[in-house]
Amino acid sequence: MRALLLFDEGRLELGEVPVPEPPPGWALVRTLASSAGLFHSQMASGMLDTDGFPRILGHEVVGEVAAVTSEAAPPEGSRVVLDAVVGCGVCEWCIRGEESICPWMRHLGIDVDGGFADYVIVPESNVFGIPADIPVEEAVMMGSALPAAVHAALRSGVGGGSKVIVSGVGSIGMMLCQAARAMGAAVVVAADVAEDHLEAAGPWIDRAVNVSDLAADEAASLLCEALDAPYGADVVFEAAGQPASVDVSIRSVRSGGTVLLMGICDGAASISFDHYLSEFLRREVSLVTTFGFTRRDFLVGNALYRTGKLDLSPLLGPTVPLDEVPEVLAAIAAGGTGGKRYVVDVAMG
Ligand SMILES: [Zn+2]
Known part of the structure; x- marks a missing residue:
């Protein structure tokens, strides 16, 4: 053969x-x-x-x-x-x-x-x-692609009325936007550095934010504004597989919310906080990883x-x-x- x-x-x-x-x-x-x-x-x-x-x-x-x-x-x-x-x-x-x-x-x-x-x-x-x-x-x-998006969506707890950010809208990210919608998400905002990705995601999202060249805090603030969620998203899907996107994702989720990590970062990855307790620990964020x-x-x-x-x-x-x-x-x-x-x-x- x-x-x-x-x-x-x-x-x-x-x-x-x-x-x-x-x-x-x-x-x-x-x-x-x-x-x-x-x-x-x-x-x-x-x-x-x-x-x-x-x-x-x-x-x-x-x-x-x-x-x-x-x-x-x-x-x-x-x-x-x-x-x-x-x-x-x-x-x-x-x-x-x-x-x-x-x-x-x-x-x-x-x-x-x-x-x-x-x-x-x-x-x-x-x-x-x-x-x-x-x-x-x-x-x-x-x-x-579809079951991977479903797996991530189910593990994230996304449901009726959720405000959701999808960071990285390649084909899996776009499928996540659809799966989140089908499972009841109220608002979906996409973040990416590629304008063509954001345009392609158009039919399934409420708003798109191009996060190119933005500092993590700045990107997170724009995303929360686009989501109309001043305290952050209920669920953020990290599907870009870039440490910068992981950083933005953790900063854009609300206290008690969930960051679902499914993008594959190549090699080592690290995130740092100026103040670990106030910026991260006391916010009781759930970090959920998924593969397959x-x-x-x-x-x-x-x-x-x-x-x-x-x-x-x-x-x-x-x-x-x-x-x-x-x-x-x-x-x-x-x-x-x-x-x-x-x-x-x-x-x-
Ligand atoms: Zn086994």
Whole structure:
């Protein structure tokens, strides 16, 4: 089969490899489409460990079941989307339904081979049937981007009437704006340094604030003003993955509010306060971290999509063939994504 292989030092090469043999309890899925975004460009640059090379990236996968053994799994030929989080299924976290923090968790397209190939294998419990009338391009985002946003939204406690700031409105940030809205947020303000991101987020936010070149206190004050919340936001989602954004996020949340951290800062990160007690400690702020999602978030995200409250289409970038992915990732590394996710056509037909 064709596979786009990532080698050490970020070299990507389209090659031929054997079709993988599913171990007992795993399904063989024929890939229709995958996605390419900032995350893949960060993977290729070595920001995250791949647990060995060569690795096939691609964590958002829509496909068709080629082979399964369980009667409970979607039958051969069905259209499916894959849950990218592969928990061990045995440990205490997996038993609690917290696969995303399973110490033995593996992630499709990170430390097990993903969807930049004609076939992919996953546990049969990670294969979910979807109606064939959902556009493949949108279904791609139901595999990871959507459940990751749902996971963050549920962990943040966002709910009816919440005043929310989303710092960093790339594709995940934009999905957070929508998820927060769908869960009852009253006001959503977006912060970013890229004007095109803020414009793209327009349909789902009340106001946008460009925080370029602003000191953290200044940015926080403008955000709270835009939110009409002089004492700060109920929930701030940090989805930019920049220490400056973490700093602004902690300064824009109200006392007793929650900062949900999901952006990936590269390497070391630190925040400092002139007065630790008054600026931070006594405000009783909840700092909640998140990475990935659980099967519950996957099901909630898919159910939310089916209600029609989400519109994933504006997040879609161009559709590109598998062999153009290296160029796309290089372009993303150089110029960002404009808040869009490329769809990788593996065999969309
Ligand atoms: Zn586990």
